[in-house]
Amino acid sequence: MTFFEAVQKRYSYRGAYQAVPVPRGDLQKIMEAGLAAPSGCNAQTASLIGLDDPALIKTIGGLLGNSGFAAAPAAVCVLTRAVPVYRGMRFNTQDYAAAIENCLLAITALGYASCWVEGQITGDPGIQQKIAQTLGVPEEYIVAAYLPIGIPEKEGKRPSYKPFSERAWFNGFGIH
Template sequence: MDVFEAIEKRYSYRGPFKDVPVPREHLRKIVEAGIRAPSGKNAQTTSFVIVDDPQLIQRIASLFENKPVCITAKAMIVCVTDPRPVMGNVSFHIEDCAAAVENMLLAITALGYATVWIDGALRYNRIAERIGEMLGVPAELQVRVLLPIGIPAEPGQQREKLPFEKRAWFNRWGATQ
């Protein structure tokens, strides 16, 4: 699958996964895609914990209220950021993480798996911190994104996107030509 096909086919999957493991070689390939993402000042502020231990997956899943995508995940990738400033007092850790996650979303799609980008839910009830504690993440770093991974048990498709003409213009905002 080429990159444009992966972009077209990528969707956020929130349903259950089939009981099929994700091989470590695929998990490594997915995370390598994240590692190759650009980062501000090349500071490479995003690191990854790959979780494929079923008991640990269940411990993480138990932090969320009835999320089939977490409960049935065959693997998870936890994205950890270092919020240290890299240019004066400016940190790019959120942007760095987002670039890495997008690369991984496309790699996940290209390999025939599905996932959903879990970020906001990590901010409630100290879930991000609790995951960090489970995984031994140093206190000065932040668990930022969780990607549960597997083969979807239900069909899914990308939600409709607004057309180009409503979101992009050449040379001037709202220009029709």
Template sequence: MDTLEAIFSRRSTRHYQNGDVSPSELDTLLRAGMAAPSAGNQQVWHFVVIDERRILDKIPDIHPYSKMLKEAPMAIMVCADTSAETKPGYWIQDCAAASQNILLAAEALGLGACWLGLHPREERKKGISQLLNLPANISPLSLIAIGKKGEVKPPAGRYLESHIHKNGWQV
């Protein structure tokens, strides 16, 4: 799939068909995440692959908008080792870029994906950290549900000319 086609056709998928994500597809998703830019090339991100049904089914108790995980065969949590930062605070941008790369790679592979925000909701971060036994220096940013699309949505068409400003803020 062409890059621009993936960008413009990508939508959040909340319903999934039966079927697993192949090891090759998972490898591509993780490589895409790690291909993202990072501040000072610090690459403090880590990726937790969750494919155990017992864990996926517990996450909606922590994250109120994650019920699609009961259908999705897997999820990838994008997080950072904040103790390894050389550019403090930029882990959020780095992990956000990695998350977007994973979403676009999923679309290019014909898979469905949905970004579930963990940061900055402390109750979600604490709950997922406990569930996944994360060390104190690991800070979760997002959880991405992934699977075979069980729904097809048209492009969103979010372009708004009124949100474009040239050479400063002018109305």
């Protein structure tokens, strides 16, 4: 699959996964793609925990209330450190967002599906804390997002996106 095919094929999958393991090598490739993303001042504030232990995945999927996520063969938990890096500014949100998109494109390119699960975690500090406890995450790291990974039982589809001309222009706002 080419880069541009992966970009257009990626979508959020929230259903059940086939009981086909994700080899550790694929999981590492996905994580390496994530860590290759740019970061503000190259501070590399995003960290990743790859998961292929069914018990851990079941626990986290249960916390998220999604039976598909709970039975996914693999996942990546995305961590961030909110440290100031330039004139008191923090870029950690941008850093982990870039890392996540790289992971999602790698997941798609390898023939798997996933979902950027963030609101369900950060919207409930209780869940965020329980995931951190489950994975032994130290206090200076924040659990930012979770990406289940596997081959979908039934392919989903991309939602509709606004047309190019509504959101992008050339040489000035609104110019086509």
